[in-house]
Amino acid sequence: MKIGILSYHFPPEPAFIPGSLAEELAARGHEVRVLTGFPDYPGGHVYPGWRQRWHHETHSERLTVRRVPRYPGGATSTGARMASYLSFAGSATLAARRYLGDVDALYVFQLPATTFAAAGVLRLLGQVPAVLHVQDVWTRDGVDEAGQGRWVARMGSAMTRIYRSAARIAVAAPSMRDLVVAAGAEPDRVRLVLNWTDERIFYPATPGVAARQLVRRDGRCVVMHAGTIGERQGLETAVRAAAALDRTMDLVLVGSGSAERKVRGLAAELGAANVRFVQRRSPVDMPELYAAADYQLVMLRDLPELRGTVPGKLQAALSCAAPVIASAGGDTAELVERVRAGLSCPPEDWAALADRFWLAATIPPPTRTEMGRRGRTAYLREMSLPAGVDRIERLLHEAAGRATEPTGDLRRKFA
Numbered sequence: 519m520k521i522g523i524l525s526y527h528f529p530p531e532p533a534f535i536p537g538s539l540a541e542e543l544a545a546r547g548h549e550v551r552v553l554t555g556f557p558d559y560p561g562g563h564v565y566p567g568w569r570q571r572w573h574h575e576t577h578s579e580r581l582t583v584r585r586v587p588r589y590p591g592g593a594t595s596t597g598a599r600m601a602s603y604l605s606f607a608g609s610a611t612l613a614a615r616r617y618l619g620d621v622d623a624l625y626v627f628q629l630p631a632t633t634f635a636a637a638g639v640l641r642l643l644g645q646v647p648a649v650l651h652v653q654d655v656w657t658r659d660g661v662d663e664a665g666q667g668r669w670v671a672r673m674g675s676a677m678t679r680i681y682r683s684a685a686r687i688a689v690a691a692p693s694m695r696d697l698v699v700a701a702g703a704e705p706d707r708v709r710l711v712l713n714w715t716d717e718r719i720f721y722p723a724t725p726g727v728a729a730r731q732l733v734r735r736d737g738r739c740v741v742m743h744a745g746t747i748g749e750r751q752g753l754e755t756a757v758r759a760a761a762a763l764d765r766t767m768d769l770v771l772v773g774s775g776s777a778e779r780k781v782r783g784l785a786a787e788l789g790a791a792n793v794r795f796v797q798r799r800s801p802v803d804m805p806e807l808y809a810a811a812d813y814q815l816v817m818l819r820d821l822p823e824l825r826g827t828v829p830g831k832l833q834a835a836l837s838c839a840a841p842v843i844a845s846a847g848g849d850t851a852e853l854v855e856r857v858r859a860g861l862s863c864p865p866e867d868w869a870a871l872a873d874r875f876w877l878a879a880t881i882p883p884p885t886r887t888e889m890g891r892r893g894r895t896a897y898l899r900e901m902s903l904p905a906g907v908d909r910i911e912r913l914l915h916e917a918a919g920r921a922t923e924p925t926g927d928l929r930r931k932f933a
Contacts, residue, residue: 520549521914522621522646524614524639526606526631528554528583530565532801534716535651536627542907544580552583553617553639555606558590562598586613600669603631611638622918623685624648625910630673637676640683647685647917649910651711655697655823678702685917688910691849693826711909712901715833716801722839722894723805732796733810739767739879741843742811744804745831747775752819754784755845758868759875761790767879769815772796772807808840812886813860813878818846820865828853836897841889843878845871859893 523540527533536552544550556574557565564570570587586609591598618624624643626636628650640648655677681687681703688711689695695708725733734740741760747753753771760769769792771781778795785793799807808814814835818824825848832850835842842860844851851862861878863870899905 519622519914519918520551520620522618522624523550523552523554523627524610524618524624524632524636525552525554525627526603526629526635527559527627528552528557531557531559533559533627535713538714538716538903539625539907539910540581540583542903543911544578546907546911548580550581551618551621552581553610553613554583554585555588555609556585556590562590564590584613584617586610596669599631603634606631607634607638610635611642614639614642618646619643621646623914625914626650626680626684628652628680630654633673633676633680636680640680647919648680648683649686649688649913649917650680650684651688651690651910652694652698653690653713655694655701655826674701686913688913691826691828692852693849697823697826709909709913711906711913712828713830713833714901714903714906715830715837717837717903719801720805720834720837722890723809725806725810729803729806729810733770733807735768735794738792739813739875740770740811741767741813741815741875741878742770742772742807743815743817744772744799744807745829747771747773747778747781749777750819750821750824751775751777751817752845752866753777753781753817755866755868755871756815756817757781757785757788757790757793759872760793761785761788762868762872763875763879764790764792767792767875769793769875770796770811772804773798804834805838808835808838812841812883813843814840816842816844816846816850816854818850818865820847824865825849833897833901836893836901839890839894841886842893843871843874845874857892857896858889859896860889 521543523536525536529537540550540552556568556570574585576583588606588609589601591602624646626632626648678701681698681701687698687703687708689698689708690713692710698708699705743753743756756769782795816829816832828849836859842854844854844862845865847865854860854862861874863874
């Protein structure tokens with residue numbers, strides 16, 4: 519097949535899902551054409567050595583990447599982000615007729631940033647069938663009063679048009695199916711395709727001396743949260759839970775984010791000496807740090823839009839055979855419990871999380887290892903790169919009219 523890929527981000531940005539999908543489809547014999555922007559994430563500045571220009575293509579065997587200019591707005595403000603989204607939409611739509619007009623099917627890596635570009639490209643290409651891989655569904659919940667609600671409304675309208683026109687829709691979490699159907703998608707066109715992680719980085723590892731010294735302070739159980747310290751994670755709950763068990767376990771927070779100052783302040787206020795902060799590390803360092811800890815902590819606040827979310831750090835932990843403690847609702851907790859890869863509790867309940875921390879510390883190391891093994895087995899079966907690409911390739915064939923049988927839906931496994 520000739521397959522087009524539309525993605526706001528693409529390597530060398532940390533966009534391993536569209537990047538690895540493009541490489542794998544090309545390796546399977548398809549001709550793949552990627553339409554994306556110039557790399558500027560996360561800093562909002564075009565990477566050194568890159569210069570935005572209209573005609574920029576790179577070629578390898580069966581894979582071509584066309585980059586178009588966009589305003590490098592980063593995350594400085596809602597207005598700057600929207601300027602970046604809209605400028606990419608204009609550039610991508612202008613380039614799409616000649617570049618993607620003859621593909622058999624178009625795959626869209628559907629982040630909010632891609633929405634306006636997808637709407638324009640699909641309208642322009644007309645008869646080219648599209649497969650949307652939905653990663654996030656914006657809602658009005660939690661929208662501030664500073665004008666963001668207006669943009670969310672426009673984005674919601676655009677998403678509804680895209681859902682109704684797509685030949686197939688892949689959702690990254692089971693409950694997300696209900697959200698996209700409510701937003702206008704045809705139910706029989708929606709399939710579950712769980713995200714994979716960057717398997718070149720995240721795999722079982724043995725911790726070195728440096729990793730152990732960074733993570734472990736004594737023989738106590740170590741629970742690690744690695745990644746963004748933001749509003750969505752609600753790590754204040756974890757700090758309160760750890761502070762109640764100051765002689766039982768250590769909580770190690772690796773990373774940074776918009777809520778870091780608030781979380782550090784709470785730890786200081788509570789005198790939580792067993793809560794430690796480690797600066798953001800390179801992804802290639804993380805498997806050893808995972809292995810040096812006893813559990814990986816996955817936190818999500820109790821927000822409606824997060825109940826249908828499976829954060830990428832869960833796949834990374836499972837791929838590394840790390841047992842998990844999930845303080846989350848919906849799909850994340852259900853997945854951890856179903857595959858018996860760790861422990862879970864309701865979100866934003868510090869007492870319940872403290873109980874899970876205490877129980878985790880009492881579980882013998884061999885049982886923890888078995889939790890991690892079960893998680894990795896489930897990852898390889900249901901979430902790995904080969905499994906995910908198999909499902910997306912099938913959807914592309916269906917969209918192009920080359921397959922008629924329905925694909926299996928993983929959603930029943932979450933029942």
